[in-house]
Amino acid sequence: MDTKILKLEDFLTEFYESAEFPTGLAESAKYSLLAGGKRIRPLLFLNLLEAFDLELSKAHYHVAAALEMIHTGSLIHDDLPAMDNDDYRRGQLTNHKKFDEATAILAGDTLFFDPFFILSTADLSAEIIVALTRELAFASGSYGMVAGQILDMAGEGKELTLAEIEQIHRLKTGRLLTFPFVAAGIVAQKSTDEVEKLRQVGQILGLAFQIRDDILDVTATFAELGKTPGKDILEEKSTYVAHLGLEGAKKSLTGNLSEVKKLLTDLSVTDSSEIFKIIEQLEVK
């Protein structure tokens, strides 16, 4: 497995095993944190830093871990009976099925708070920590992920325009996929202009990611997906596939990924870098 993923998982395990946290809470948080995600967000961040010629340090894993924790917490809450009511996630029982609903709510909550503690204790300048805190909270709360989730639920069973779908995903998944780009720019002390260009890259990648998700919901099996496919149709969700057709969605995905690579090249990221490989793996044949 990728060394970066191992280091990230070590960091997450250590955090929940080092302090005297209540066993029930730490076990529940660790269960979901170590349920085998692809770690795309932290990998984007860490590989971008390397593409910017930084040597990775513990402080960078603080940022990567904070990001992955919020993503994981949001999956736990999304799976709850009152939300998407999913029994499986990544091929394993969802948190509330493995433990119980109250524990799952609290595990999600703690995975929303602890990242800000971890960020605040990273060996980085106070200015950089404040900028990262602002961006992470912006990506997660009423400006981002949670707002997108409310809009997504409100849109179920309704015919949404492509613009409305894009708005939902720009917030729900796009913001947290944009964070690794913006955060890498902040940590590498890029100019404000470059950070804003990185934000644009992240936004396009976020869009590509959602199109990919919609495609896989139609084409993948349970084993490939690690969760029940075909849920979008079942829940009458408006998707890119519904709007563009399967071939149209695939074409749009390829176009967006190409744009991401072009913009990164403009920012002096070479196409031999790991980050390019990650982006190429998002293609669906």
Added chain:
Amino acid sequence: MDTKILKLEDFLTEFYESAEFPTGLAESAKYSLLAGGKRIRPLLFLNLLEAFDLELSKAHYHVAAALEMIHTGSLIHDDLPAMDNDDYRRGQLTNHKKFDEATAILAGDTLFFDPFFILSTADLSAEIIVALTRELAFASGSYGMVAGQILDMAGEGKELTLAEIEQIHRLKTGRLLTFPFVAAGIVAQKSTDEVEKLRQVGQILGLAFQIRDDILDVTATFAELGKTPGKDILEEKSTYVAHLGLEGAKKSLTGNLSEVKKLLTDLSVTDSSEIFKIIEQLEVK
């Protein structure tokens, strides 16, 4: 009404009305934020700053609002059917009764993220913001409130020792009641020693607050309490009243409040200050 409370409520209202947040989310967050709490945590913080001779500014309301938002979010989640399953809070329908469960989960979530955005945009030095972020996340997540809530739920129906009860409340309510003291010390740039003394004051006040809560659950009416009294007995919770008796609990409350006032006096807070009045109002006759 206290000018500070009005200013705080204006800040909270403005935040949820200023940006283009989804209506459902902003309405739900505002409903619980403006449901008439006593604002004890922000008032402790703001009045301590004044006792330290600081002139209150907008930045201080960023901190006060962040604190009140996390407290409110935690009440929304505590009231959920999977948790305490309460229909009323402060005499009004709980968030999930007024809206629905999914909205209540997400309103709570957003009230956990947005405070860190608000903190990060306060007009304070980066060093102070990082210290406040660390303390607020420490008070809320696996080191604090959420950990206490897990322990509290695990303890229901069990006979707990007084030490176990104290451990639960030290985390569940104590940490967030300690934050205003520590935060005031940080903002007023007190020495590390003084900040730690303020932490001790907060911890004793947190304990006093819980004893008071246990007393009121036995002695107060629905109208006085704004929620159903007698729930502790119904849920077989171990309380201070159960351990110490009603008179013993009252005596312990008075003793702890006296200790708080003594320690504050040692920190040069005069007994004519507003903060003393707040503390005296916590007495139960």
